[in-house]
Each structure stands twice: as structure tokens, then as C-alpha cells.
Amino acid sequence: MKLLLTSGGITNDSIHAALEDLLGMPVGEADALVVPTAQWGHPMCGPASVRGLVAATPSFRHFTALPWASLGVLELTALPTVGKDRWVPWVEAADVLLVDGGDATYLAHWLRESGLAALLPELHGTVWVGMSAGSMALTPRIGQDFVEWAGAPDDRTLGVVDFSIFPHLGAFPGNSLEHAERWAADLDNPAYALDEQSALTVVDGVVDVVSEGEWHLLRS
Template identity: 75%
Template sequence: MKLLLTSGGVTNPSIHAALERLLGKPVGEAHALCIPTAQWGHPACGPTSVRGLLAADSRWAHLTGLGWASLGVLELTALPTIGAERWVPWVRAADVLLVDGGDAAYLAHRMRESGLADLLPSLEETVWVGVSAGSMVLTPRIGQYFLEWAGAPDDRTLGVVGFSLFPHLDAFPTNTMADAERWAADLDVPAYVIDEQTAIVVADGAVEVVSEGRWAMLEPQERGRR
């Protein structure tokens, strides 16, 4: 897959250009599937926010409201009940998967349960656009700081990429750089800290930061030394 991992979506011209570079076509010619599933696992989300995402309300102008050629919904909780022979062709026909935020641990669980996680390696030309938890789910760990779903056995996620991600830098009082540094101290992988104007592009084995805002790269803490 080609990955566009964001905090707040496609929020500026630089990220928009990166998206179209990954797609190989204008957004208006690309067919998208929206995945709202992570919202169900987070206490701050629910029916109203899911509706806003799917209706491309102004709050989601930077994701579902970008003017896609078509926009469909892929609800992962339904997939185990309908069979892969139905939903896999839908995914393969899409140019892009728009994966919204919520709880990354819950999303990882549903991706494994539905079979979507196993399908990802075969989607070589598909673009994954993640927002917040929709980006974090592809990392190895999210840290206890972001673990909201009570059913999660631990903070491990899918590990598609080799780094962790701290989104929403400075967007909330509890998402400062100092908070990010405390969060990263418990991780054993590199971590990116990104604001709403920053994205991480992963394609062809390369990682690139695209930003019109603020970001940082935090290396893992040395362990076993005193």
C-alpha cells in the first residue's frame, strides 16, 4: 500500500499534492471507501460523529469532503457476516481507503477480525489515508496514553510501519511536545510527533514528512544503561 498518515486529514496544499502524487490522478477522479469503524471504540465518538463523517460535513472537509469521484462506506464490523467474496472486490476496486480516527486499538482488532489486515499486503496500488487513529493503527504501538478501548489487551497495533505516531500536536492542552516526549519514553521504536498540518508519506520503502506546520522525530530511549 501507499500510505498518507495524517493527524487531521488533507489540510493544506502540500498534503493535497502528496495525496495526488500517491494516487497518480486528481482526487476528483479517484474512487474512495470510507472506514468509520475506529469511532465506535472511542468514548468521545458516536452516531452523530459517524454521521458527520459519512455526510462529509464541514468538520470532515479534509477527508470525505475532498470531492472524490465516488465515496462509499466500508464498516468493518459487518464484514465477517457477509463473506470475503462480497467485500474484497469492493476494496480492490477502490483507489483509496479513508480511515477515520477514534480508538486505534479497537480499529486494529476489527481489522484483524474482518480480514482487512491480512488483505493489506496485496493492495499494492491502493492509497491509505489515515486520520489520527486511522494512521496510528498501522504503527507497532500506540502507548498507554492513547488507549481508550477497555477491551484492548495491550497497546500493540498492526505494525505495518516501523514507527509510532503522536497526532494532534498542540491541538489540545494535553497534546504538547512535553506530553509527546513522556509518551515516547515508554516506546522502543522511533516516533513522529505531528500537528494538523503535517503528514507522513510511506511509499516504495521510503518515509517522507510533508508539513506546513510543526513536527518532530523522537528516537527510542536507550535501555539497559544507568
């Protein structure tokens, strides 16, 4: 699987070009599934924000509101009840999975419980586009500061990649570079801090930074 791990979505021309390079086609020719699951685990999200995501309202202009050929919804909490014979073909038919933000530990839990995490290594041509927690869920740890789900046993996530991500650098008072450096000091793996104009691509284990803004490698 090819990964585009963003903080704020497809926010500039460089990230857009990286996405189309991973897809091997224009966005307008790609079939997408959006995964809203992480939102349910975060206290600042809920029905209104999920509606905006799946309805591709202007507030999601950098994500679901791009001109996809088609856009469907993949709710991970429903998958165990419908059976793999139904949902696996939906995933295999998609060119891109748009995995939204919220709580990364909640998302990681449902990626495992749904069976999607186990399927990811088989999706060789699919592009995972994460936004915020949708990117962080693939890392080994997110740091305790980012855990909002009361059911999380700790800050560990899936570990698909070997680095952690501090998103929204400079976007909020609690997301300064100083905060990011303190966050990284508690980790035992490489870590990146990304602003809304920055992203990471991962193809065959090779990591590249795509940025028109500010990013930092805090631990190498």
C-alpha cells in the first residue's frame, strides 16, 4: 500500500501532485472511500462534523470535497457485522482510502477489530491518504498528549510505519515547535512535526517529505 500522511489534507499543489503521482491518475478519475471512524473517538467531533466530512462540504475542500470520480463511506465499526465477503470487495475496488482525523487510538482499535488492518498489506495499488489521526494511526505511538479516547489502554497504534507524527504544527497554541520537541522526547522512535502545508509519502518503506510550509524531523 502507498501512503500519503498529511496533517491537514491536500492543502497545496505539491501535496496534490504527490497524491496523483501515487495514484497514477488524476484525482478526477479515482474512486475514493472515506473512513470517518476516528471522529467518534474524539470529544470535539460528532454527528455534525461527520456529516460535513461525508457530504464533502467546503470545510473539507482539501479532502473529501476534491473532485473524486466517486466517493463512498466505509464505517469501520459496521464491518464486523456485515462480513468480509461484502466489505472486502468494496475496499479492493477503491483507488484511495481517505482516512479522517479524530482519535488515533480509537481508529487503530477499529482498524484491527474490523479486519481492515490485516488486509492492508494486500492492497498493493491502493493509496492511503491520512489526515491528522488518519495518519497517526499508522505510527507506532502517538504520545499520551494526543490520546482522547477513554478506552485507550495506552498511546500505541498500528506501527505500519516506524515513525511518529506531530500534526497541526503552529495551528493551535498547544502545537508549537516547543510542544512538539517535548512530545518527541518521550518517544523511542523517529518523529516528524508537520504543519498544514506538509505531508509524508511512504512507498516501499521509503519516506519522502512533501512541503510548502514548515516541518521538522525531531528524532531520527
